[in-house]
Amino acid sequence: MGRGAETGGRLNRWSWVETDLGAIRHNVRELRSRLSDGALLMCAVKADAYGHGAVPCAKAMLEAGADQLAVATVDEGVELRDAGIDAPVLMLNECPPEAVGDLLSHSVMPSIYTEGFAKAYAAEARRRGLVGRYHLAVDTGMTRIGVMPQDAVGFRRMLDSLGGLSCEGTFTHFSTADEPGSGYFGLQAARFSATLLALHEAGLGHGLAHCDNTPGLVLHPEMHLGMCRAGISLYGLHPADSTKGAIALMPAMSVRARVTRVATPGEGACVGYGAAWGCPAGVSVATVPIGYADGLHRALSGRMDVIVNGVRVPQVGRICMDQFMVAIDPRRWPSWAGPVEIGDVVTILGRDGDEEVSADDLAEASGTINYEVTCAFGMMRLGKVFR
Numbered sequence: 001m002g003r004g005a006e007t008g009g010r011l012n013r014w015s016w017v018e019t020d021l022g023a024i025r026h027n028v029r030e031l032r033s034r035l036s037d038g039a040l041l042m043c044a045v046k047a048d049a050y051g052h053g054a055v056p057c058a059k060a061m062l063e064a065g066a067d068q069l070a071v072a073t074v075d076e077g078v079e080l081r082d083a084g085i086d087a088p089v090l091m092l093n094e095c096p097p098e099a100v101g102d103l104l105s106h107s108v109m110p111s112i113y114t115e116g117f118a119k120a121y122a123a124e125a126r127r128r129g130l131v132g133r134y135h136l137a138v139d140t141g142m143t144r145i146g147v148m149p150q151d152a153v154g155f156r157r158m159l160d161s162l163g164g165l166s167c168e169g170t171f172t173h174f175s176t177a178d179e180p181g182s183g184y185f186g187l188q189a190a191r192f193s194a195t196l197l198a199l200h201e202a203g204l205g206h207g208l209a210h211c212d213n214t215p216g217l218v219l220h221p222e223m224h225l226g227m228c229r230a231g232i233s234l235y236g237l238h239p240a241d242s243t244k245g246a247i248a249l250m251p252a253m254s255v256r257a258r259v260t261r262v263a264t265p266g267e268g269a270c271v272g273y274g275a276a277w278g279c280p281a282g283v284s285v286a287t288v289p290i291g292y293a294d295g296l297h298r299a300l301s302g303r304m305d306v307i308v309n310g311v312r313v314p315q316v317g318r319i320c321m322d323q324f325m326v327a328i329d330p331r332r333w334p335s336w337a338g339p340v341e342i343g344d345v346v347t348i349l350g351r352d353g354d355e356e357v358s359a360d361d362l363a364e365a366s367g368t369i370n371y372e373v374t375c376a377f378g379m380m381r382l383g384k385v386f387r
């Protein structure tokens with residue numbers, strides 16, 4: 001990828017995130033093709049679609065056959081509505097009671113699991129003459145949100161007695177869906193099935209039942225029920241090694257920048273804060289304008305490669321707030337590759353020619369998971385380009 005490559009996005013900064021919407025559509029179709037008969041697909045576009053850009057991604061997902069969308073905050077739901085998206089949107093938790101008006105005016109369904117929130121939401125729905133649609137969250141063992149299984153029937157009776165509410169779904173979330181043969185998964189699945197049965201026997205409609213996330217969708221089709229909630233797989237990444245052989249996904253995010261300077265400082269020169277890397281004689285140092293304030297974790301200092309002109313080169317010295325440096329060693333530079341010059345495109349995440357740096361590579365080198373890698377690049381200051 002040379003100097004002629006498309007930059008797009010913010011022209012006032014030589015660094016950007018690229019989202020491949022064709023890859024997103026491919027992943028949605030791949031997931032859809034695995035759903036059990038009649039099961040719907042809910043796409044998690046929280047955290048700006050895991051950093052990929054919520055509105056363009058949501059539109060691509062709906063085009064490719066997604067049924068519903070999931071967000072984490074009121075503002076994320078409002079952003080989708082303001083962009084003209086009218087598919088059902090579920091907020092995967094409660095929000096401050098002061099924000100229930102925004103939910104109702106934008107038709108974003110909350111999850112419900114506390115009495116205080118339920119009363120605020122129901123009262124505002126009645127005041128506006130609207131039906132407050134919601135999904136009931138059940139805590140089967142994640143110990144994060146939800147009513148306890150034994151409390152579900154009583155809680156639902158209380159909700160129904162408030163008036164103004166309509167239960168559109170009942171869901172739980174697994175902690176170990178990615179671990180084949182997990183006994184804890186079995187326990188959660190059994191508790192959820194028992195809760196659905198208890199609601200049914202009490203004459204309370206549970207609406208759409210859903211529990212599988214990406215690893216659940218791929219590895220536990222017996223729990224597809226009415227709907228699956230996919231997240232990381234939509235973006236072409238695997239939640240764990242256990243799903244890798246089972247589904248063919250296409251990564252959607254690349255992170256690129258352009259070289260802003262090339263120097264050959266000579267023997268004795270050191271690179272970056274703390275003068276932590278000594279530059280050997282004859283080696284050139286190129287500067288790349290992305291740093292930890294852009295989501296490139298400082299813990300990756302000295303532990304990552306980038307691709308420039310199709311060649312993998314090591315990052316050297318400490319990653320700065322907005323920039324980092326790479327070493328270009330002429331003794332290891334292939335004869336087919338052009339010299340590195342100002343303006344050349346650097347790939348920090350993604351593919352260039354035959355080389356690739358994956359979100360899993362960066363996650364492993366910085367001691368985290370691929371989810372956090374894409375969220376970090378996407379939530380910070382980089383402009384986004386959609387292809």
Ligand SMILES: *Cc1c(COP(=O)(O)O)cnc(C)c1O
Pocket residue numbers: 044092173212213214215229230231232233239
């Ligand atoms: C984020 C989220 C998902 C999606 O999980 P992935 O592992 O990314 O597929 C599903 N359900 C809930 C409740 C979530 O918070």
